Amino acid sequence: MSGRLANIGGPRGAAIRSQIRDITDAHRSLTIIVAMAIVGLVLPILATVPPFSIFQSLDVWLNGFSNAGVFVLLALGLNIVVGLAGLLDLGYAAFFAIGAYAYAYGASPFSGIHAPFIAMLLIGALVAATFGVLLGAPTLRLRGDYLAIVTLGFGEIVPIVFLNADKYTEGTNGIGGIYSPDLPFIEFTILNPWPFYALVIALVAIVMVFVYRLQESRIGRAWMAIREDELAAASNGLNTVTTKLLAFALGASTAGFAGVFNAAKLTLVSPEQFLSTVSFSILAMVVLGGMGNIWGVALGAFVIYTIQIVLLKQLNAFFAELHVPILQDINFVQYQFLLYGLALVLMMLFRPEGLFPSQRRKRELHSAATAEAESSAVAALDESLS
Amino acid sequence: MTSRASSSPVARRRLPFAARLAIGALIGIVLYYALLVAAQYLSNTNAPDAFNNSIKTSTQQVANALVLGAIYALVALGYTMVYGIIELINFAHGDVFMVGAFIGLFFLTNAPEPLDFLGLHLTGTIAEPVVLIVVLVAAFLVAMTFMGLVNVTIERLAYRPLRHAPRVAPLITAIGVSLILQNVMQIIVGTGDRKVPEIVPNIHVGILGAEIRVISLVIFIVAISLMIGLQVFVNRTRLGRAMRATAQDQQAAQLMGVDLNLTIAMTFLIGGALAGAAGVFQGQYFGFVRFDLGFNAGLKAFTAAVLGGIGNLTGAAIGGFAIAFVEVFSQAVGQARWSQAIVFVVLIVVLVFRPAGIFGQQIGERA
Numbered sequence: 001m002s003g004r005l006a007n008i009g010g011p012r013g014a015a016i017r018s019q020i021r022d023i024t025d026a027h028r029s030l031t032i033i034v035a036m037a038i039v040g041l042v043l044p045i046l047a048t049v050p051p052f053s054i055f056q057s058l059d060v061w062l063n064g065f066s067n068a069g070v071f072v073l074l075a076l077g078l079n080i081v082v083g084l085a086g087l088l089d090l091g092y093a094a095f096f097a098i099g100a101y102a103y104a105y106g107a108s109p110f111s112g113i114h115a116p117f118i119a120m121l122l123i124g125a126l127v128a129a130t131f132g133v134l135l136g137a138p139t140l141r142l143r144g145d146y147l148a149i150v151t152l153g154f155g156e157i158v159p160i161v162f163l164n165a166d167k168y169t170e171g172t173n174g175i176g177g178i179y180s181p182d183l184p185f186i187e188f189t190i191l192n193p194w195p196f197y198a199l200v201i202a203l204v205a206i207v208m209v210f211v212y213r214l215q216e217s218r219i220g221r222a223w224m225a226i227r228e229d230e231l232a233a234a235s236n237g238l239n240t241v242t243t244k245l246l247a248f249a250l251g252a253s254t255a256g257f258a259g260v261f262n263a264a265k266l267t268l269v270s271p272e273q274f275l276s277t278v279s280f281s282i283l284a285m286v287v288l289g290g291m292g293n294i295w296g297v298a299l300g301a302f303v304i305y306t307i308q309i310v311l312l313k314q315l316n317a318f319f320a321e322l323h324v325p326i327l328q329d330i331n332f333v334q335y336q337f338l339l340y341g342l343a344l345v346l347m348m349l350f351r352p353e354g355l356f357p358s359q360r361r362k363r364e365l366h367s368a369a370t371a372e373a374e375s376s377a378v379a380a381l382d383e384s385l386s
Numbered sequence: 387m388t389s390r391a392s393s394s395p396v397a398r399r400r401l402p403f404a405a406r407l408a409i410g411a412l413i414g415i416v417l418y419y420a421l422l423v424a425a426q427y428l429s430n431t432n433a434p435d436a437f438n439n440s441i442k443t444s445t446q447q448v449a450n451a452l453v454l455g456a457i458y459a460l461v462a463l464g465y466t467m468v469y470g471i472i473e474l475i476n477f478a479h480g481d482v483f484m485v486g487a488f489i490g491l492f493f494l495t496n497a498p499e500p501l502d503f504l505g506l507h508l509t510g511t512i513a514e515p516v517v518l519i520v521v522l523v524a525a526f527l528v529a530m531t532f533m534g535l536v537n538v539t540i541e542r543l544a545y546r547p548l549r550h551a552p553r554v555a556p557l558i559t560a561i562g563v564s565l566i567l568q569n570v571m572q573i574i575v576g577t578g579d580r581k582v583p584e585i586v587p588n589i590h591v592g593i594l595g596a597e598i599r600v601i602s603l604v605i606f607i608v609a610i611s612l613m614i615g616l617q618v619f620v621n622r623t624r625l626g627r628a629m630r631a632t633a634q635d636q637q638a639a640q641l642m643g644v645d646l647n648l649t650i651a652m653t654f655l656i657g658g659a660l661a662g663a664a665g666v667f668q669g670q671y672f673g674f675v676r677f678d679l680g681f682n683a684g685l686k687a688f689t690a691a692v693l694g695g696i697g698n699l700t701g702a703a704i705g706g707f708a709i710a711f712v713e714v715f716s717q718a719v720g721q722a723r724w725s726q727a728i729v730f731v732v733l734i735v736v737l738v739f740r741p742a743g744i745f746g747q748q749i750g751e752r753a
Contacts, residue, residue, distance in 0.1 A: 341565030
């Protein structure tokens, strides 16, 4: 029976399958682009069928997907820092903010400039990367965990600076009236979610290919070597400081990239969009998704964001409508960060490689346990011999 | 014998460390005081009585800075001890401090719903000195014991299983524990300020024209006693020696018969207890507590620990006072909203120019 099932499609099917595998192995960047295109087509269709269409209309879903796309971009960028290079960045939202404000200065009536969107994407990434280098250069010379506290402080300070320097940033109100993206042939309006959706899918695909190619390059291997054993990497001739700095700056630039898109989508930037809670959300997405695995991280970010925005809010309305005695009084949105905290602790204790692990990271994170098992096996062997 | 003969004249010429520290601290406070007076005097020279006024406000501010510094120092000690012994930045420590502040509040008023019989249901000051002292001491003991045990539990559940994991793993659980503590507290007490009954009568002591609250003096004296007590514990007792040994070299300490788990648990117990005491101070001094005060306090206390040379107890204490001085100065010159940013700049500057901290190399002791 089982033999028959495996043979569905006959020898021809198997041949086609192996052919597809060969193609995807040979053209992995293209595969990512095709896969993202498929995802981009499937999501709107899914949103119109029953279990999902009950929650909200297609336009609201699309808008939600675009926002989720921003978090996917952020998670992919943080994955370079945390997942690939093994550095902990707790103030990632600061670079997101810097990118967003860069766009606000480059394309809004506030500054009186209207630079093209594509140029601003690059400029936003560049500005964020510059801040990343300024912050990382003094810190990365020291032990890795200093970076965690410095970025934590940076993530706290950046919104404060944007808030307090109200002469240049409009303080709490934020900078409004930011221009929507200006791309040829497509008109971006707040009322139509489709162009933003298409744009975010394209941006995610670009960043994914970029991160993928980095990961498989010499630099990517250097990052992983540093993550797994910094001393060994250094003694093999790696300049660990510049390599780590590169990871940190590239992570920052991805956040800046996402910030530009987000500012152009919302047409408003204000300090409270970039509080440290955003950094913790992104960290939880990366850890849950599986540090070091591009698809895992992207999926983690997408699923968590969607749950957070759609399900938690809907649960409240759902229980309130049914008049469930205790459950209707619970504000599920309030529990969000408690859940993130629990997820971070439990994942690290029981499944550090994440829900969708990368093979290498999994082996590494379990190596301590393996080493212990090996040494106890050796001890048992010694005992039996003596 | 020869070595003693050659080293003793040098040793005799130098004052003991504690005395040098006290003199240095005194000089620092006087200089800071002069700086404050100068800053306030120069900012409004024309006002009548400008000099007397600036003396008065500066005295008030120095007192404020010393109390704030005492609180930061107690929290910073917890960071520095844990970092010294297991090289972990315990992000949850600021929140342990915050929970300690609430435990103090719960003890003095009433605990949340099912346990509300545990509180003393106080609403205002206690006039009777004996009762006041008993209640204060009890509040300290309750908060210190509870937070010590909480901190040990955190170590047992979230950090110990990851002692041999990659370095980033315990850092991530630490940030997770921080989120858990903060949000559990938010669920219990809500997001607003909670008023703490200030049980010490609002009596003032006049010093240089300024009126200093009695609670300020109490906080300062108790905090300094706790710090001296910690020094004595670390330097004179068997467990303290075990802690110093573990900080220097875990494996060697283990070979010498040090119980690693017990020593590390002890470190967390003491760190948590000090944070609990600081939490009670926080409530009594400011009169309110919030679920999110641990984040900023933790960041400042960590900066203090780095400033003093992380792993170094005396350094952390001095760093705590230094950070408070910086913060109060920024308030004195009317830039209070930038104080957080200034503290952060201090952290970056220290990391760039003196990553080992001010006392990082001069003093060998670590715990």
